[in-house]
Every structure is written in C-alpha cells, then in structure tokens.
Amino acid sequence: MSKPLDKQLAALQHRDPDTRFELSKVDPSSKPFSQGDKATDKAAVEKLAVRLDELQNLFWADRRYKLLVVLQGTDASGKDGTLRHVFGRMSPLGVHAVSWRAPTEDERAHDFLWRIHQRVPAAGETVLFNRSHYEDVLVPVVKGQLTAEQVRQRYAQINDFERLLSETGTVICKFMLHISREEQRRRLQARLDDPAKHWKFLLEDVEARRHWDDYQAAYEAAISATGTPWAPWTVVPADSKTHRNLMIATLLERRLRELDLRYPEGDPALRDLRIE
Amino acid sequence: MSKPLDKQLAALQHRDPDTRFELSKVDPSSKPFSQGDKATDKAAVEKLAVRLDELQNLFWADRRYKLLVVLQGTDASGKDGTLRHVFGRMSPLGVHAVSWRAPTEDERAHDFLWRIHQRVPAAGETVLFNRSHYEDVLVPVVKGQLTAEQVRQRYAQINDFERLLSETGTVICKFMLHISREEQRRRLQARLDDPAKHWKFLLEDVEARRHWDDYQAAYEAAISATGTPWAPWTVVPADSKTHRNLMIATLLERRLRELDLRYPEGDPALRDLRIE
Numbered sequence: 001m002s003k004p005l006d007k008q009l010a011a012l013q014h015r016d017p018d019t020r021f022e023l024s025k026v027d028p029s030s031k032p033f034s035q036g037d038k039a040t041d042k043a044a045v046e047k048l049a050v051r052l053d054e055l056q057n058l059f060w061a062d063r064r065y066k067l068l069v070v071l072q073g074t075d076a077s078g079k080d081g082t083l084r085h086v087f088g089r090m091s092p093l094g095v096h097a098v099s100w101r102a103p104t105e106d107e108r109a110h111d112f113l114w115r116i117h118q119r120v121p122a123a124g125e126t127v128l129f130n131r132s133h134y135e136d137v138l139v140p141v142v143k144g145q146l147t148a149e150q151v152r153q154r155y156a157q158i159n160d161f162e163r164l165l166s167e168t169g170t171v172i173c174k175f176m177l178h179i180s181r182e183e184q185r186r187r188l189q190a191r192l193d194d195p196a197k198h199w200k201f202l203l204e205d206v207e208a209r210r211h212w213d214d215y216q217a218a219y220e221a222a223i224s225a226t227g228t229p230w231a232p233w234t235v236v237p238a239d240s241k242t243h244r245n246l247m248i249a250t251l252l253e254r255r256l257r258e259l260d261l262r263y264p265e266g267d268p269a270l271r272d273l274r275i276e
Numbered sequence: 277m278s279k280p281l282d283k284q285l286a287a288l289q290h291r292d293p294d295t296r297f298e299l300s301k302v303d304p305s306s307k308p309f310s311q312g313d314k315a316t317d318k319a320a321v322e323k324l325a326v327r328l329d330e331l332q333n334l335f336w337a338d339r340r341y342k343l344l345v346v347l348q349g350t351d352a353s354g355k356d357g358t359l360r361h362v363f364g365r366m367s368p369l370g371v372h373a374v375s376w377r378a379p380t381e382d383e384r385a386h387d388f389l390w391r392i393h394q395r396v397p398a399a400g401e402t403v404l405f406n407r408s409h410y411e412d413v414l415v416p417v418v419k420g421q422l423t424a425e426q427v428r429q430r431y432a433q434i435n436d437f438e439r440l441l442s443e444t445g446t447v448i449c450k451f452m453l454h455i456s457r458e459e460q461r462r463r464l465q466a467r468l469d470d471p472a473k474h475w476k477f478l479l480e481d482v483e484a485r486r487h488w489d490d491y492q493a494a495y496e497a498a499i500s501a502t503g504t505p506w507a508p509w510t511v512v513p514a515d516s517k518t519h520r521n522l523m524i525a526t527l528l529e530r531r532l533r534e535l536d537l538r539y540p541e542g543d544p545a546l547r548d549l550r551i552e
Contacts, residue, residue: 053364061475084367088329091360092404093375097368128368188551198542199337206551266474275464275482 008032009251012235014227017159021227021235023220028180029239033247041242048249049089055256056126060094062261066121066170069252070129073177074215075205076187078238079130082177085245086252087128096121099130112136112154113161120165133158134174137222142214155225166230173255174231175248176223177238181212284308288511290503293435297503297511299496304456305515309523317518324525325365331532332402336370338537342397342446345528346405349453350491351481352463354514355406358453361521362528363404372397375406388412388430389437396441409434410450413498418490431501442506449531450507451524452499453514457488 009032014021034041059067069087071079083097098119107115113133121127137154140146146154162172179187188205191197208215227233234251238244285308290297310317335343345363347355359373374395383391389409397403413430416422422430438448455463464481467473484491503509510527514520 061472080367080369083369088365088367090368091356091364092366092368092371092373093356093359093406095368096372099369130369185551192542192546192549192551195542196337196539198546199540201542201546203543203546206549209551263472264475266468266471266477267479270468270474270477270479273468273482275461275468275485 005032012237013232014223014235015229015232017155017225017228019224021220021224021233023178023216023223023235026178026235026237028178028183028237030237031240031243032237033250034240034243035246038242041246045085045242045245045249048246048253049086051253052086052249052256053089053091055253055261056090056094058261058263059126059256059259060124061263062259063124063264064169065259065261066123066165067126067256068121068129068165068170068172069126070132070134070172070174071177072132072134072175072219073238074179074184074212075202075208076184076191077177077179078241078244079177081241082175082245082248083128083130085241086249087126090126094124095126095128097128097130100132100135111157113157117161121170123169133161134222134226137226138215138218141218141221142211151221152225155222158226159228159231162226162228162231171255171259172231173252174227174233176219176233176235177244178235179238181209183239184209184212281308288513289508290499290511291505291508293431293501293504295500297496297500297509299454299492299499299511302454302511302513304454304459304513306513307516307519308513309526310516310519311522314518317522321361321518321521321525324522324529325362327529328362328525328532329365329367331529331537332366332370334537334539335402335532335535336400337539338535339400339540340445341535341537342399342441343402343532344397344405344441344446344448345402346408346410346448346450347453348408348410348451348495349514350455350460350488351478351484352460352467353453353455354517354520355453357517358451358521358524359404359406361517362525363402366402370400371402371404373404373406376408376411387433389433393437397446399445409437410498410502413502414491414494417494417497418487427497428501431498434502435504435507438502438504438507447531447535448507449528450503450509452495452509452511453520454511455514457485459515460485460488 012026035044059065071082073079087095103115116133119127137151137158141151166172188201191201223233223235236244236247288302311320335341347358349355363371379391392409395403413427413434417427442448464477467477499509499511512520512523
C-alpha cells in the first residue's frame with residue numbers, strides 16, 4: 001500500500017455535513033483493505049465473520065447498545081452478497097435484516113421515516129438495512145419529484161432522526177457499496193445469462209442504469225449532507241466482492257471492539273445457589 | 277440402531293389430534309439420528325447447516341412457499357443453541373427469528389394469536405419461532421388460569437390457525453426439544469457457575485422447574501391435541517446437544533428437499549437482452 005491504511009480510510013469516510021464528499025474521486029476498483037491475493041482475503045473474511053458472530057453474541061448479552069447497519073448502493077452493487085458473507089455466520093437470534101422496497105400506499109400516507117422507525121434495533125439487537133431511508137433522497141431526487149428545499153429538509157430530518165437513535169444507544173454504520181458502471185454492466189449481464197440468477201433480474205434496473213450519472217450525483221449529495229459524527233458514511237470500493245466483504249467486516253469488527261462489550265454481572269444473591 | 281430410522285422417527289412424530297402422544301415414553305438421552313461418535317455427528321451438522329443455507333436461498337428465489345419453524349421446550353432445553361447451530365449459516369436476508377416473551381398489556385388486550393399472526397413468514401421467508409403460541413397452552417394451564425373447556429378451545433383455535441397458514445403455502449415444522457429433569461439441572465447449574473452464562477440465568481426458571489411434572493403433562497396434552505397432518509409435532513431427544521442439532525437439521529433438509537424447489541423462470545423476452 002502506498003499510504004498507511006488509516007489515511008486511505010479517512011478519504012473514504014465522511015462525518016462532516018458542512019463539507020463536500022467527492023464520490024467521483026473514489027476508485028471502485030481499488031482495494032485498500034486487501035492483505036494479499038484473493039485467497040488470503042477470502043480466508044480473512046471467513047475468520048472475521050466467525051469473530052463477528054462471537055462479538056454479536058456478546059453484544060446481545062451486554063444489552064447496552066443497539067446496532068444499525070445501513071447498506072446502500074446501486075443495483076448489483078453487492079448488498080445481498082454482503083449480507084450473506086459478512087453477516088451469514090451470525091446466529092439469527094439477535095440479527096434481523098430488513099429489505100426495503102418502494103413504499104406501500106399506507107406507508108406513503110405517512111412521513112418517509114415512519115416505516116423506518118418501526119424497524120430500528122432494540123437493545124442488544126443488530127438490524128441490517130438492505131436499502132433504507134436513503135432511497136427517499138435518491139429515487140425522488142433523480143425523478144425530479146422534490147424541490148431543492150424539500151431535499152434539504154429531508155437531509156436535516158434524517159440527521160435529526162439518526163441523532164435521536166444515536167443518543168439513545170444505537171451504533172449506526174452506513175456503507176455505500178461503490179461499483180463502476182462497467183462492473184454493473186457485467187453483473188447485470190451475468191444475471192441474465194445464469195438461469196440461477198435470472199429471477200433477480202428486473203427491467204427497472206436497466207431503466208435506473210440509464211440515469212447512472214444522476215444517481216451518482218444524488219449519492220454524492222446525500223453522503224455529503226448526511227455524513228455526521230454520530231452516523232458517518234463509509235464508501236466501500238466494491239468492484240471486488242472479496243474486498244468489499246473484507247473492508248466491511250474489518251470496520252465492523254473494529255467498531256464492536258471499541259465498545260468494550262462485556263457479559264452483564266449476574267445477581268450476587270444467586271452466586272451460591274445450587275439447583276435441586 | 278436396533279430399529280430402522282423411519283420406524284423410530286414415526287414414534288417421535290405426532291400428526292393425529294384424535295390420538296394420544298405419550299411424551300414419557302420418549303427417552304431424552306436416546307440418539308436415533310446419531311451416525312457414530314460425537315465428532316462425526318458434529319461434522320454432519322456443520323455440513324447440513326451449509327446445505328440448509330443453499331436450500332434456503334433456493335426457497336427464497338422460488339417464492340412458492342413460506343417456512344415456519346417452531347421451537348418449544350423447557351428452560352435450558354437448547355432453543356438458542358439450535359438457532360445458532362442449525363440456522364446460523366443461513367444468510368440473514370430471508371431468515372427471521374422471533375423470540376416470544378410474556379405478552380405485553382397491549383397484546384393481552386387481543387386474542388392470543390393476534391401477535392403471532394403478525395410475525396408469520398411471507399412468501400420465500402423462513403421464520404423461526406423461539407417459543408410460540410404454544411406457551412399460551414402451557415403456562416396458563418400449569419398456573420390453573422384456564423378452564424378445561426378454554427384449553428380445548430385454544431387447541432382447536434391453534435389447529436384452525438395453522439390450517440389457514442398451511443393452506444396458504446406455509447410449511448410448518450414444530451419441534452419439541454425434550455430434555456430430562458437431571459439434564460436441566462446440569463445446564464441451569466452451569467449457567468450459574470459460568471460468568472459468560474450467568475446473565476442468562478433467571479429465577480423464574482427455578483420456579484418453573486418446581487412444576488416440572490405439570491409442564492411435562494401440559495406438553496403431552498398440547499402435543500397430542502395439536503399434532504395435525506398439516507402441522508405435525510416432532511419430539512427431539514435433546515439431552516445431547518449434537519444429537520438435537522443433527523436430528524433437526526436432517527429433518528429440515530429432508531422436508532425442504534421434498535418441496536422440489538426451483539429457480540423461477542425469467543421473462544423469455546429478456547433472454548437475448550444485452551446490457552449497454
């Protein structure tokens with residue numbers, strides 16, 4: 001690596017909504033977290049996934065925090081694959097994934113954070129958002145359905161909402177899976193060509209792809225405005241699936257380790273109890 | 277094995293609510309599914325867990341069915357451990373675990389199946405119930421809070437409810453983890469003695485243990501009355517954790533294989549599409 005890892009990482013994270021984050025400066029094919037060849041990195045991911053399961057178990061026992069992981073990215077950027085490879089070793093006991101789709105009529109009749117708030121983690125829980133409330137500052141922006149003032153309002157509403165979550169014990173990790181337009185083409189074509197993946201293919205994805213530059217601009221604006229000290233964004237170079245998994249698993253393991261998790265003290269009165 | 281496996285299995289399953297299932301005749305320390313020593317069985321569980329992940333992925337793509345797995349058993353019977361070892365390899369994408377606790381005031385203001393119905397699986401989903409609506413024909417029965425007629429009503433209501441789920445595409449697998457009173461004593465004592473497990477210990481568990489025979493009788497009555505062709509019960513000899521995992525994983529793998537799952541056909545119009 002040409003630069004120390006932490007300096008490279010700083011260039012991929014955004015936590016100051018008063019400054020601009022330049023998405024176009026991030027190379028989707030770079031692999032700052034790679035430790036060597038693909039096999040080495042894959043083995044590291046597998047090891048980290050097992051470690052994350054242990055930490056999640058401790059997180060669940062500790063009950064002082066809640067963990068919210070947000071995965072965003074264009075179609076075929078690897079959200080499902082991240083869920084499988086990074087979180088696939090955790091016990092289903094304390095982990096819940098929520099895949100957000102276009103809002104229903106009932107959901108649209110409320111504010112855009114109404115349905116989101118219902119699914120945030122409880123104490124000890126880990127909740128994984130596969131897409132999220134960030135779709136509400138991407139899709140309608142690209143489709144021109146909101147005024148600039150409405151978009152600014154939504155950014156501020158998101159920041160306030162995430163501050164509430166953070167102040168009440170939620171650790172928030174937001175990852176934007178960043179792939180190149182060419183890598184998306186390869187992956188969508190592969191879905192068409194593979195009978196086992198064909199069902200995942202949606203014509204809407206091709207439609208959204210026509211607006212690639214608009215979506216990149218909407219992402220850049222959203223990341224810039226909603227990367228905060230309490231809920232920073234991390235942009236993950238994701239053309240390499242293995243690198244994507246390795247980077248996310250490494251950062252989550254580090255974040256959980258920082259929390260100094262511990263098993264709760266039991267009731268001292270129980271110490272000498274013998275079960276009959 | 278002295279008897280062929282399928283004959284032994286038949287003695288552990290109940291699917292006729294007009295006959296009595298005799299729980300006391302099941303030896304909790306027996307291991308009908310064991311293939312040899314513990315290491316062999318553990319390796320088999322690990323292999324099956326990976327296979328179940330593949331099948332669950334296909335189940336999710338197929339979308340014709342919903343899968344509901346119910347885990348019941350006394351305290352320390354191994355419900356959490358089953359979730360971890362049998363389902364711990366599945367991607368969180370299509371799997372959701374629900375741990376049921378004593379109903380809240382709001383939940384008690386509705387019928388006992390109201391909160392349950394809200395959490396049943398959607399098409400393609402796998403939902404794991406850690407405890408379930410069966411608590412409502414166990415705890416209040418042992419505490420004498422229901423008349424015999426009310427209990428009979430609840431059994432029938434459960435059977436009708438599960439028939440609705442079954443007729444609308446839900447595959448229902450109900451497992452009762454059956455441990456001996458002595459094995460429960462060992463496990464509760466271990467929770468007291470191990471600082472990493474102490475937090476799991478609850479005085480209520482000791483209280484419930486005083487009514488061991490009443491709970492066994494309530495289980496026997498409930499299994500007898502609610503083992504149906506559309507939602508059979510399987511009693512799992514569970515003094516051995518490895519045997520418990522192996523038996524459940526084997527039966528689920530078999531059940532999913534029977535469904536003849538397949539990837540959906542894609543839109544033929546898309547066949548020759550090239551992504552630009």
